[in-house]
Amino acid sequence: MAKKQQTWELRLYVAGKTPKSVLALRNLEKYCETHLKGQYKIEVIDLLVQPQLAEGDQIFAIPTLVRKVPEPIRKIIGDLSNEAKVLVGLNIRPVKKES
Amino acid sequence: MLHSLPKVRTGITGLDEITLGGIPRGRPTLICGGPGCGKTLVSIEFIVKGATEFNEPGVFITFEEKAEDLIANVASLGFDLQKLQKNKKLKVDYVRIQRKEIEETGEYDLDGLFIRLGHAIDSIKAKRVVLDTIENLFSGLSNEGILRAELRRLFMWLKEKGVTAVITGEQGEGKLTRHGLEEYVSDCVILLDHRVVNQISTRRLRIVKYRGSLHGTDEYPFLIDEEGITVLPVTSLKLDRSVSLERISTGIASLDEMFSGRGFYRGSSVLISGMAGTGKTSIAACLIQEACTQKERCLFFAFEEPPAQIIRNMKSISLDLETPVKKGLLEFHSARPALYGLELHLSTIYKVVRQFKPTMVVLDPISNLISVGLINEVNSMLLRLIDFLQGQGITVIMTSLTDVLEERVNEGVSSLVDTWISIKEIEANGERNKFLYVRKSRGIKHSNQVRELIISDTGLELAEIYLGPSGILVGSARKERKLQKLTGKELKNQELREDIARRRQEDGIPHKARQRRGK
Incomplete structure (x- = not known):
């Protein structure tokens, strides 16, 4: 609650436009709009285009969502279909509060 | 003729022999074993040798250690991964999987890993890939269904890529691997084992399965030392080495005599057995000295005494081992048998021999090795050692x-040795005398006599034979007889001289034709 102006930097790693990737991105955008409106940035990285980036963030599963900011880095793999899990994983409280 | 499976040489000493040429090309091979059995090292050597010796760049994906740690760890084996990485011969990628960092929700696949691997392979045109240990995925990810499907896909994909892959897996209870990787990688499975028997650890390697190829099926000991891994095939004894007709002198003329005057064959194996203090080492030292004076290179493995002590002791019987050492013709290597396990002894010997390229090797004594291993293990080690040395034409x-206890070693070794000299010490008439005889000598006519071995300030020799009323005389009896003979001669001479002198005195003029007068 102290850092309300914190911008969330999220990175979604995909490999081409697979149904899982598309679904993951759609889910992510939906949750962000709901809980982090105006405070987030989503960067989508397609590893088919930039395979060299996989090493940096230790990506092995696709899709992987990486929370770069706020630290610590957190990762969620999968199509993000479970909202509650994603929120817990990213440590987003529905009331937009940080731990 | 069987159409043979294309194989890739691993470059690991011994492993390519057991597998009759290496592991299957373009297919995954599983290396499994318990913790600390050397999986990672075997796999890293596979990659490094590929890069350095076979011009096959390799990718090493580690799931366990950080790349830096891995680089530091294998530096002790003499592998410079950093240099290889710089030269684009190798790529190490650490895939970190931390369960607590990862949340799973919904469907996913391991395309990330595929892409990383693919990228790494393409970037250096890799031909070899290691995944160490891919099972770590199981501890990091909870959806086993996805994992298994993905692993299956991964191995298929590796085959399509045409890379020769080595996958390591932790041994599970009652299974080769904890997560049943053998299910996916079924072409070649190598099991490593690290066990401690009688406080001595030995590492062993066994090829559990090799589809489409013959392979050695035994457990083979292997070693990890500063030069990497050496697998020691026990049964590589092929008995097809060439033999020499050249004979080498023992350095003891009287001993040469026992081998029809010319010593024994070059490249043969000679066993000198005897009880404590019978002069085994002295005979060996004699052989060494003789060989060194012929400008031959010799190696002396001493398991009992430090080199300086041997040199000092041999000096006392006029054997100079110091000069050849200084000249670089002779090298001593001494180590207590218990210092390390048999296998390490063996590999040390292998290595030193390869470096020094001797024509004669002394192992003094082999019986001491029994303290580090079971009798059959010692025998199998000796078998391999003798085989190795003789294979290179080295006289052993x-x-x-x-x-009484260790007679069995000799039994086992006796079939391997070409010449067996036995020394016995027999106590009689209040003295102990050493007797030497040739128990066997393949292909050389040898004396059947039991000769007395005399070690004196001037060296070694076999006493001349003096026959007494009850057979061969030895020790003081022999000396007495010798003296008798000498004094007998002397007395006779003396008598003659006296006789002549007397006659001269009587006659004043010497005369040849003078008739002899009786006394």
Whole structure:
């Protein structure tokens, strides 16, 4: 609650436009709009285009969502279909509060 | 003729022999074993050798250690991964999987890993890939269904890529691997084992399965030392080495005599057995000295005494081992048998021999090795050692302490040795005398006599034979007889001289034709 102006930097790693990737991105955008409106940035990285980036963030599963900011880095793999899990994983409280 | 499976040489000493040429090309091979059995090292050597010796760049994906740690760890084996990485011969990628960092929700696949691997392979045109240990995925990810499907896909994909892959897996209870990787990688499975028997650890390697190829099926000991991994095939004894007709002198003329005057064959194996203090080492030292004076290179493996002590002791019987050492013709290597396990002894010997390229090797004594291993293990080690040395045309001299208990070593080794000299010490008439005889000598006509071995300030020799009323005379009896003979001669001479002198005195003029007068 102290850092309300914190911008969330999220990175979604995909490999081409697979149904899982598309679904993951759609889910992510939906949750962000709901809980982090105006405070987030989503960067989508397609590893088919930039395979060299996989090493940096230790990506092995696709899709992987990486929370770069706020630290610590957190990762969620999968199509993000479970909202509650994603929120817990990213440590987003529905009331937009940080731990 | 069987159409043979294309294989890739691993470059690991011994492994390519057991597998009759290496692991299957373009297919995954599983290396499994318990913790600390050397999976990672075997796989890293596979990659490094590929890069350095076969011009096959490799990718090493580690799931366990950080790349830096891995680089530091294998530096002790003499592998410079950093340099290889710089030269684009190798790529190390650490895939970190931390369960607590990862949340799973919904469907996913391992395309990330595929892409990383693919990228790494393409970037250096890799031909070899290691995944160490891919099972870590199981601890990091909870959806086993996805994982298994993905692993299956991964191995298919590796095959399509045409890379020769080595996958390591932790041994599970009652299974080769904890998560049943053998299910996916079924072409070649190598099991490593690290066990401690009688406080001595030995590492062993076994090929559990090799589809489409013959392979050695035994457990083979292997070693990890500063030069990497060496697998020691026990049964590589092929008995097809060439033999030499050249004979080499023993350095003891009287001993040469026992071998029809010319010593024994070059490249043969000679066993000198005897009880404590019978002069085994002295005979070996004699052989060495003789060889060194012929400008031959010799190696002396001493398991009992430090080199300086041997040199000092041999000096006392006029054997100079110091000069050849200084000249670089002779090298001593001494180590207590218990310093390390048999296999390490063996590999040390292998290595030193390869470096020094001797024509004669002394192992003094082999019986001492029994303290580090079971009898059959010692025998199998000796078998391999003798085989190895003779394969290179090296004359092997072994000494062995005989004892009621250890007679068995000799039994085992006796079939391997070409010449067996036995020394016995017999107590009689209040003295102990050493007797030497040739138990066997393949292909050389040898004396059947039991000769007395005399070690004196001037060296070694076999006493001349003096026959007494009850057979060969030895020790003081022999000396007495010798003296008798000498004094007998002397007395006779003396008598003659006296006789002549007397006659001269009587006649004043010497005369040849003078008739002899009786006394």
